[in-house]
Amino acid sequence: MTNDTSGNSHNPLPGWKEMLSRRRALLLVVAIVLLVIAIAGGASYWGMAIAFLAIAIAAAFIPSAPAIGKAAPANGADTERDAHIIAFADALGDPCLLLSRRGVIVHRNSVAAREFPSARLGDPVAFSFRTPAMLTAIDAAMQTGVAQTVELHLTVPNETWYKVMISPFRMGGPTADPTLTILTLQNLTDQKRVEAMRSDFIANASHELRTPLTSLIGFIDTLLGPASKDQAARERFLGIMRGQAQRMSKLIDDLLSLSRIEMRQHVLPKGTVDLGILLREVSEGLESLSQEAGVAVSVEVPEGKTNVTGERDELYEVFENLLENAISYGGDGGKVDIVLAPVSNRPGYDFAVTVTDYGPGIEPQHVPRLTERFYRADADSKKKKGTGLGLAIVKHIVQRHRGNLTIKSQPGEGTRVEVLLPR
Template identity: 40%
Template sequence: MAVAGLAVATAAIAIGFGLAPWWAVIIPAVLSAVAGALLVQDPPSYSAAEANVPSRDSYDPPAHELIERIEHPFIVVDAKRRVELANAMARKLLGEHIVGQDVRLALRNPAAAALLTEGAPPGSRTELLDLGGQDQRWELLADPIGNDKQAVRIVDRTALRAAEKMRVDFVANASHELRTPLATLIGFIETLEGPAVEDADARRRFLAIMRGEAQRMIRLVDDLMSLSRIEADKHRQPTAPVALIPLAEEVRDALGHRLAKGERKMLIDAEPGLPPVAGDRDQLLQLLHNLVGNAIKYGRPGTTVKVRLRRDGASMVRLTVEDEGEGIAAEHLPRLTERFYRVDPGRSRSVGGTGLGLAIVKHIVERHRGQLLIDSEIGVGTRVTALLPTAASLG
């Protein structure tokens, strides 16, 4: 146990002095401690009648405590390929009965069983599907620790796989959104080079459509870049004081031509003495622009877009944008902030939507450590609320 104790002590010193991240030090140290605990005792003897598997209490107390504290499921497989030791996380995942069980029965995974029964080389790993749940993904990592035994960690990769799927879906959706206007442009260019080359009216009509498709691509690229910048800064909470009433007035002026086009009005209803929020002014301006822009797009002509600003308790400000439109069915509400999700794809594209507006709003609110709420009623309209912390609440 001197070797095991030295490994753990060295790990503590390395972490304490910032020489290495905790995960790069603790895991090897724990494996060293386990190896020490197992190598200092004689290999367990098995009779033909029964398998005498050492209990967890037979291990050195410090090593046992370290094993129990490992945050991933962790097991020790003995020379006869039985589970000799399992920490609490492993017993929770695989069942309390696994100690003493053949590792093939404990894991019920052909690839993992083959890896462990054939003697895994250092750093061996394999994927485990549907362990603990249909949609979960795990990775098994095995290392020999002496006496023909193996230390096995089972790491949950579900979140990592989900993030990878989101990335793949995002690239596919972005490619599709860019491909559609590009295909339209190419089609009209070919027409202008051929049948419409001498038709002035057709040229004007086609050029107007081409301009619209090009502007749509510019909006999409701008939104993608905005989303990227917001995500890059998501771990840095903005702290500058920002007054929301002037921002709302600025958005009303900027979108005045769109309001007038549909004979709509924008009403700003603000509580007197409203405190400033802690925020990034440009991002909050974009948030308001996206929400008011959506309300104009989907509200009925001749109606009013309402922007309400209220205190919400001692430390928050409630910003609400409300339209009078067709409303959104309840089953769509949970997905509205997904990238490229559209309730009505045809209508969204026809009014110039990129499918990223509410995704950007969600990320801005999250960066500001706020909360986003969306309510809608068919035939009445939609109300989007952002709760934002006041500048005073951050001290």
């Protein structure tokens, strides 16, 4: 079977150039043997050259041992069966390879040709897949006739994981020796990444809770011991303990909020919100924070209605988070601009809200990861009061409202966050 849906020839006999290419190793060995014989005086050079030429012609035009789809059957049953096997492999949405008894690739579907271009027809499977566990499983399946499953982890060109299912196929019935071995590779990359994100999330959440909890326990032990009768120390420690307790409370609130938003991710909002009014309310709500930081906040909205479909509380949380971040992390610039404007050149969106600060900015490598849970760009950001979940919450809310979130930043130039929303 040499059919290849990626554009390989379907001719039953390949061209003489291809045949020579496939048998180049054999021809090299023959040439060396003939040369040794000639040097040893066993024959003339011309005789050896003529013999080599005859062997090369035979190698170019005599077909190799028949594989699936090549044999001349006594009737049409074998041909029809081969066609069914090929059709089955080609219909799969996962990469599929068919191997001969010797482990040579005799067919690959279009998905396999795209994802594993090095898996060429006529090559042993070991040329393309060098993972010992996978090759051992293939050998075991061929020897025992029992299906095998193994995990394949590739790091080049990108890190990917596959579940490889190796199934011996018996054309002569259940008691016959396996005629073919079917390799199906199921991509597990997304699943592995989700598992890694879940593990990271649990580890980060545990760490974020453990830090203030450890601090609380330490202060409690101090108050019960050396500082039990020290009024000044007690008042100072209780103030710190209150701050740590509030930090844990905020973290739990953000975790619950994120969980709630994710559960409603595919439920479209039904309310109506005037963005202009909402943005002014957000600015007024954070006025004390901006004054404390010495940051002037300006809000620019167009005249008239700026209504969008959305959940008011969720959209308030979006812009409160963005403005609070701009004040806390970009306050060095002394001002933050909030601009609401209609858009006509962004298909699917009607309004753009931009929050711009003029602070130190963010290194480019950090920008794509800012919406990850608990991700912090640098050590200084960990000193802030945030939980590291704010932008993750913002991203999910914007997605639920069929919007788009874009963050642009350069060191020394500040940060600009844009939220696009439809009506």
